Amino acid sequence: MLAARQRHFGLLVILAVAAETPAFGQTAGPAVGPAAIPDFSGLWAHPFYPGFELPISGPGPVTNRSRRRQIFDVDGRPRWPGTKPLLVDHPTQQVGDYTNPILKSDAAEIVKRHGELELSGKGHPTPWIECWPSGVPFIFENVAMQILQRPDKITILYELDHEVRLVRMNHSHPAQVTPSWYGDSVGHYEGDTLVIDTVGIKTDRPVAMLDLYGTPYTEALHVVERYRLLDYDATKEALERVATKNWRVPPFRIGTDVDPDYKGNGLQLQFTVEDEGVFTTPWSATITYRRGINSQGTDKLQEIVCAENPNLYYAGRDAGLPTATKPDF
Numbered sequence: 001m002l003a004a005r006q007r008h009f010g011l012l013v014i015l016a017v018a019a020e021t022p023a024f025g026q027t028a029g030p031a032v033g034p035a036a037i038p039d040f041s042g043l044w045a046h047p048f049y050p051g052f053e054l055p056i057s058g059p060g061p062v063t064n065r066s067r068r069r070q071i072f073d074v075d076g077r078p079r080w081p082g083t084k085p086l087l088v089d090h091p092t093q094q095v096g097d098y099t100n101p102i103l104k105s106d107a108a109e110i111v112k113r114h115g116e117l118e119l120s121g122k123g124h125p126t127p128w129i130e131c132w133p134s135g136v137p138f139i140f141e142n143v144a145m146q147i148l149q150r151p152d153k154i155t156i157l158y159e160l161d162h163e164v165r166l167v168r169m170n171h172s173h174p175a176q177v178t179p180s181w182y183g184d185s186v187g188h189y190e191g192d193t194l195v196i197d198t199v200g201i202k203t204d205r206p207v208a209m210l211d212l213y214g215t216p217y218t219e220a221l222h223v224v225e226r227y228r229l230l231d232y233d234a235t236k237e238a239l240e241r242v243a244t245k246n247w248r249v250p251p252f253r254i255g256t257d258v259d260p261d262y263k264g265n266g267l268q269l270q271f272t273v274e275d276e277g278v279f280t281t282p283w284s285a286t287i288t289y290r291r292g293i294n295s296q297g298t299d300k301l302q303e304i305v306c307a308e309n310p311n312l313y314y315a316g317r318d319a320g321l322p323t324a325t326k327p328d329f
Contacts, residue, residue, distance in 0.1 A: 037189055038192050038194075038228070038229050039149065040147050040149050040154075040194055040227055040229070040267065041147050041148060041149040042146065042147065042291065042292075042299065043144065043145075043146045043256065043291065043292035043293070043294075043299045043300065043301055044144065044145055044146070044147065044267050044289035044290070044291065044292055045143060045144045045256050045257055045258045045259075045289060045290055045291070045292030045293075046142075046143055046144070046287050046288065046289045046290075047076065047143050047144075047248060047249040047251075047256075047257050047258060048143070048239075048242055048243070048246035048247065048248055048249065049089075049091045049141075049143065049246060049247050049249055050064065050089055050091075050094070050141060050211070050212050050246060050247075051140055051141040051142065051143065051246070051287055052137075052140065052141070052211065052285040052286075052287065053238075053241075053242050053245070053246065053285060053286040053287055053288065054245065054285065054286070055270075055283075055284045055285060055286055056286075058283070058284060059101070059102050059281050059282070059283040059284070060102075060283055060284065060285060061100075061102075061211060061273075061283060061285045062096045062097055062098075062100050062102070062103070062111060062211055062213050062215050063089065063096075063097050063100070064089035064090055064093075064094060064095060064096065064097070064213070065095040065096070065097050065115065066089070066090035066093040066094070066095040066118070066119075067087040067088065067089065067090055068087065068088065068090045068091070068093075068247070069085050069086065069087060069088075070085075070086040070087070070088045070243070070247065070248065072248040072249075072250060072251075073243065073248070074236075074239050074240050074242075074243040074248065075258070075260060076248060076249075076250065076251035076257060076258075086244065088243075088244070088245055088246055088247045088248075089245065089246055089247055090247070091247040091249075093118050093119075094114075094115075094118055094124070094126075094212045094213050095115035095118050095119060095213070096111040096112075096114060096115050096211070096212075096213025096214060096215065097111075097213075098111040098112040098115065101280060101281075102279045102280055102281055102283045103215070103278070103279065103280070104277075104278060104279065104280055107215060107216055107278045107279070110214055110215070110216050111213050111214055111215055113214070114213055114214030115213065115214075124214060125207050126207060126209065126212060126214070127207050127209070128141075128160065128161075128306065129207075130206060130207050131161065131306040132205070132206050132207055133161070133163060133181040133182070133205075134160075134161075134163060135181055135182060135183070135201050135202065135205075135208070135210065136165075136182055136183055136185075136198050136201055136210075136223050137210055137211070137223050137271060137273060137285075138209060138210050138211060138212075139158055139163060139165070139182070140269065140271070140285075140287055141211070141212060142158040142159050142160055142163075143159060143249060143256065144158070144159040144255065144256035144292050144301065144302075145157060145158050145159065145289075145301075146292075146301040150169075151169065152168075152169050152170075153166060153167065153168060153169060154166075154167035154169060154187055154194070154196070155167075157301055159255055159256055159301060159302065159303060159304055160303075160304050160306065161304070161305065161306045162303060162305070163182075165182045165185060166185070167185040167186065167187040167196050168185070168186050168187070169186075169187050169188065170186075170187075170188055171186045172186060173186055173197070173199055173200070177199055177200030178200065179200050179201065179202040179203065179204070179219065180200060180201070180202055181201075181202055181205070182198070182201065183198040183199055183200045183201035183202075183221075183223075184198065184199055184200040185197070185198040190226075192228055192229070193226050193227065193228045194225075194226070194227040194228070195224065195225070195226050195227075196224070196225040196226075196227075197222075197223075197224050197225075198222070198223045198224075198225070199221070199222050199223075200219075201217065201221050201223075203217065203218060203219050210273070215278070216278055217275050217277075217278055218275055218277035218278060219277075220274075220275050220276050220277050221273070221274070221275045221278075222273075222274040222275065223271060223272070223273055223274075224271060224272045225269055225270075225271045226269070226270045226271070227267060227268070227269050228267075228268055228270075229265040229266070229267060229268075230265060230266045230267070230268050230288070231265055231266075232263050232264060232265065232266065234266070235265070235266025235268075235288060235290060238266070238268065238286075238288040239266075239288055239290070242288060255294055255295060255301075255302030255303065255304050256292045256293065256294050256295075256301065256302055257292065257293060257295075258290040258291065258292060258293070259290065259291045259292060259293040259299075262290065262291040262293075264291065266288060266289055266290050266291075267288075267289040267290075268286060268287070268288050268289070269286065269287040269288075269289070270284060270285075270286050271284065271285060271286075271287075272284045273285075
C-alpha cells in the first residue's frame with residue numbers, strides 16, 4: 001500500500017513538472033511583466049520653423065498666413081534649381097490666421113493685431129525677441145532640446161535662453177498650484193508613451209502668448225504632452241510631410257541640427273491644448289524630432305543666449321534693467 005502511494009505521488013510530481021516545462025526542442029516564452037520604459041534621453045532636433053506641425057486630423061493650431069519659397073529639403077540641402085516652387089510658412093514674418101475657428105472673438109482680434117504689426121514692418125514682441133521665458137507650449141518652438149530621464153524626475157533643457165523644465169514623475173498637481181513660468185508639470189508612463197500634464201502657467205508676465213503669432217492664454221490653460229519613439233522610416237515620412245508646410249532652418253544656422261548619419265529611432269511629441277477662456281475647442285499639434293548634433297559634431301546641447309533689449313519694443317520706454325551710475329569694481 002505504501003509503495004502504491006509513493007508511486008502515485010511520484011506520478012503527480014512528474015505531471016506537474018511536465019505541465020510547466022516546454023516540450024523538447026522548444027524555448028520557454030518570456031515572463032509576463034510590466035512593459036519596459038523606453039529611453040527618451042539625449043539630444044533631439046527639429047530644425048523647422050515654426051515648430052508646431054498640423055495634426056493628422058482634428059482642430060489644429062493657429063498657422064501663418066504669410067508664405068515664402070522653401071529653399072532647403074528635409075535634410076537641409078538646397079533644393080535643386082528648377083524644382084517646383086514650394087511655399088511654406090514664412091520664417092520671419094509671423095502673421096497668424098485669426099480666422100482659425102479654434103479662436104474666440106477676443107483672441108482672434110489679438111492675433112490679428114499682432115499680424116498687422118508684422119505686415120507693417122515693425123514686427124511684434126514675443127518672448128524670444130524680449131528675452132523672456134517662453135512658457136508652455138511656446139517653448140516647443142525650440143529647434144532642439146535635451147531630455148534627462150530619471151525614474152523620479154524628467155528634466156528638459158531647451159536650446160534658447162537656458163530654459164529648463166522639471167517634470168515630477170508619478171505625482172499629482174497640488175490642490176492649489178502657484179503659477180510659474182512653465183507651470184506645474186507631472187508625468188507618468190502609459191506603456192511606451194511618456195505623458196506630461198501641465199497647469200498653472202503664469203499669466204501675469206510680459207509678452208504672455210502661447211505661439212509665435214501672439215495667441216493669448218488664461219489661467220485655465222491646460223497642456224498635455226505625449227512623447228513616443230518612432231522608427232526611422234516613420235520619422236522620415238513624418239518630417240517629409242512637415243517640410244511641405246514648415247520652413248527648413250539652414251543647417252547650423254542654429255546651434256543644433258539633425259545628425260545625418262543616425263538611422264535609429266526618432267521622437268514624436270503630440271500635445272493637446274485646452275483653454276476655455278481663449279479657444280472654442282481643444283486643439284492639438286505634433287512635433288517630430290531626430291537625433292541632434294551640434295556645430296562641433298557632438299551630441300551636447302549648444303545653448304544660444306539672448307541678451308535683453310533695453311528698449312521695450314513699441315512701448316516708448318526702456319525696460320527696467322539693472323544699471324549703475326559708476327562701476328563697482
